[in-house]
Amino acid sequence: MYKIKGRLNTAVAPEKDPELRDKCEKVMRYYRDADRPDFKDLTEEQLKKVEEFWKPYAFIYKVDPYVHRFYMNVTGQFDERYIPEDLQKYHMSRYFMDQDYVEAFKDKNYTELLLKELPMPKTLVHKIAGAFRDADYNPITVDEAVDIIIAQKKVTDTEKIAVMKPAMGTSRGSGLRPIGRRVTKNEVKRMLLTWRPDIEVQEIIRQHPALASIHDKSVNTIRVLSMLRGDRCEIVSACLRAGRGGVFVDGGNRGGLNCGIGMDGRLKGPFHDKWGNVYEKHPDRDFDPDGFAVPGFQNLIEVIKKQHLHFPQLRLISWDFSIDADENPVFIEWNMKGDTQLHQYNNGPLYGEKTREILDEFFSSAFKEVEKDGVIYREFIDHAEAGGALPETEELVIASEINGKPVTKVSGRAFFRNEKIRSADLGQSVREIEYLAFFGCSALEEVKFPEGLEIIGEAAFANCAALKGLTTMNNVTQVMQRAFLNCSSIETVTLGDKIQRLEFRAFSGCKSLREFSAGISMRRIEDRAFQGCSLLQKVDLKAEKITALARSFLNCASLQKEPIEKKCGFVGINCFKGCLTQEEK
Secondary structure, eight states, X not given: OEEEOSSSXXXXXXXXXXXXXXXXXXXXXXXXXXXXXTOOOOOHHHXXXXXXXXXXXXXXXXXXXXXXXXXXHHHSOOOTTOOOHHHIIIIIHHHHBOHHHHHHHOOGGGHHHHTTTSOOOOEEEEEETTEEEOTTOOBOOHHHHHHHHHTHHHHOOSSEEEEEEESSSOOTTTTOEEEETTOOHHHHHHHHHHSOSSEEEEEOOOBOHHHHTXXXXXXXXXXXXXXXXXXXXXXXXXXXXXXXXXXXXXOGGGTOEEEEEOTTSBEEEEEEOTTOOEESSBTTTTBOOTTOBOTTHHHHHHHHHHHHTTOTTBSEEEEEEEEBTTSXXXXXXXXXXXXXXXXXXXXXXXXXGGHHHHHHHHHHSEEEEEEETTEEEEEOSSOEEEEEEOXXXXXEEOOSEETTEEEEEEOTTTTTTOSSOOEEEOTTTOOEEOTTTTTTOTTOOEEEOOTTOOEEOTTTTTTOTTOXXXXXXXXXXXXOTTTTTTOTTOOEEEBOSSOOEEXXXXXXXXTTOOEEEEOTTOOEEOTTTTTTOTTOOEEEEOSSOEEEOTTTTTTOTTOBSHHHHTTEEEEOTTTTTTSBOTTTO
């Protein structure tokens, strides 16, 4: 089992999740069992390249070289960077796509609301949880729904007047039901009443003649995989999908073919089917794809780049579009897992030259848990973090390294509200204590900080009422909001020359704090940083000028305000309210 670090720490455990395990095993069986008379085995040199490329990630995921054997034989090109489909579809997708939003966005009945800027086929009827709605989501009866669909006979001259498709749980064109011109009202009514509780009925797409020339019985589509990286959208891969054999849909499950599209908008032959069989030309029309210019391709790419930016929760989206007679893109559907094989058949390793970069990003957020001497660690690709403790642990001692990787952090909420830990030695390699790491550790009395500690995160020690001893923090650069809020037993705090500011309420409520000192760089004290430190008498700030914001020293009843106030270039409202004056001393 491993987990993905993030706000939810999503667990990925094929060995504990039978459904996930079966899905992954089914995919991998396909690679292992795929064999043809002309298939060759990988050479020793090729096997070594696969092993070396994937070695950094082996502690989380062990690659099966049969994947690379399969793609080498299908495409004629060996490359150690091919991505196994189980890794992409069931592992990496959990990192790149927020699964809560995936579930919310996958209902096709509401896609037109989410993507209302995109041109798409007109919806005639919605069936949502068994209830019928018109194109504007107004309630209608089933008979009214039938009339709307039948009326399409008068406005279209095509053999098919509409298409009915499931709103949930389909891909690759599965489940599509075209409605022919000869259909009767009773037949349409029966279809609407008996087929699935969630469907949508749309008008037929009129595709560009050039695309229709490949196979005119199907709507031939362009599938584009795009990825958000920072504030930009990048195109990962693009392919053309075409039907064959007179079948209405172009999906691989129905015999459809696919080929790659270069970023110049031209097709790259040959065609492949779902199983990787190669077709130099389309078998129905003797169509040679190589060099064919996809109409409207550049416009399509610009549309995708713009639209994807609206959905930062979904960093990897697979888009299906058609192109109309005016070379405008027509949206068909989107999904958040895509088809790894389709892209790698036609365009090589899914992420191309950026494969290492993308894998490093994913695996840098994936960790497995390791227990040592009562401490639970999170082992990442290049470092480890202290992430928890066994229930009986009272004296916490954090190791400097785990499996040769330095322990650089105490993870957020690692020891949250732990009532057993009395002391904590944070080792020698910890550089950061994340948010809420020791929040509410009511028995914690002493913490030994490493010399190299740099960041103490938000509320990291908040409400540690028994905490007294703090070693000098010479190299700390940040003490975040509420870091020591209500640590009512702390008596002295000493910070070095590297910290420049104290954040909001950093030591607020430290009622026993008597002395505080900071080096030459400390020049800003944020709101309420020392509010309520009633015993604070000595504040030694070595900087010549500082800024003290609102209520920084509010109700520090033992503190004489004048020495600090003289250093202030700016004093916030009520900054020293409740402090001693010269006369009161």
